[in-house]
Amino acid sequence: MHARRGQSNSIDALVATAAFVLCLTFILSFWSITISSRAEMVKRSRLEYSAIAASDVLIKSSGTPSNWEDNITGLKMIGLASSPNVLSLNKLSNFSALDYSIQKTMIGIDLEYYFYLEYANGTKIFSNGNSSLSGSQITVIRRIALLGNETVSMVLFAYG
């Protein structure tokens, strides 16, 4: 009776231990997957929000000072619009003359960026930035503005 009772308890303990280890493995792997997918989501959200903010700066703001294109050394904040959603060709050409690292700092993107302007029929009229578009994360922002009397789309890629 003593031997049988001891054996029965050992089997019970083994089954319980196996169940516990199984359970612990499941919880740890579940936790690990959840944390990594959330971290990826946070990274992507940051990229998206910084790209949206950058597109706002480019098409809504005229910059500081508002006539910075006349004296580029006095540039404090970038903006490519003469008024909200109305782009200035003069500001665009002066912006593209800036160093890429200064452009990134001015528009507030930590990673890489590239944007182009196109007419409604798909004809590209201006592009700027690093067009390699490489990296694990990429987000594309499409905004609408006027250039001259034509409606154009600004397509901005933020990636890295």
Add this chain to the structure above:
Amino acid sequence: MARRGFVFTLDALLSVITLVGFLTAIYFLSSQAPYDAASGILMKKRAGDALAVLDASGVLATVNETAINSSLEQMMTEANGYRATFDYYYYWNDGFDKIYSLEIGTPQQASSNAVMSQREFLVFESSRIKYYGIGRIWIWEK
């Protein structure tokens, strides 16, 4: 004794199954959450852009439904549905009278993820205000 041990093991197994079911439910529900949280903000900004461009290009001042619709169609992507309303008011006798009301796009909001942007605008004639207007655009993913 053996039967009592068996009952305890079954009890532990039931607990594990319940826990696994609980965790699976959490994982399933969290995976159903919208992955791209910024898309709503971006759609709202695009609707605002469209209103700003219609205003700045002078298309809203034409009070022409066909011209406004044509411009809007150029700005919207195929992935988006949209509906727009434009109300024009005339200031008369200490009050605003609505004189034109235009409705463009899909009459009904086809999706619960629709976002709306609104813009107030002025229509001038000979450097004087002719109409006060309110434009609204609803935009959603198809």
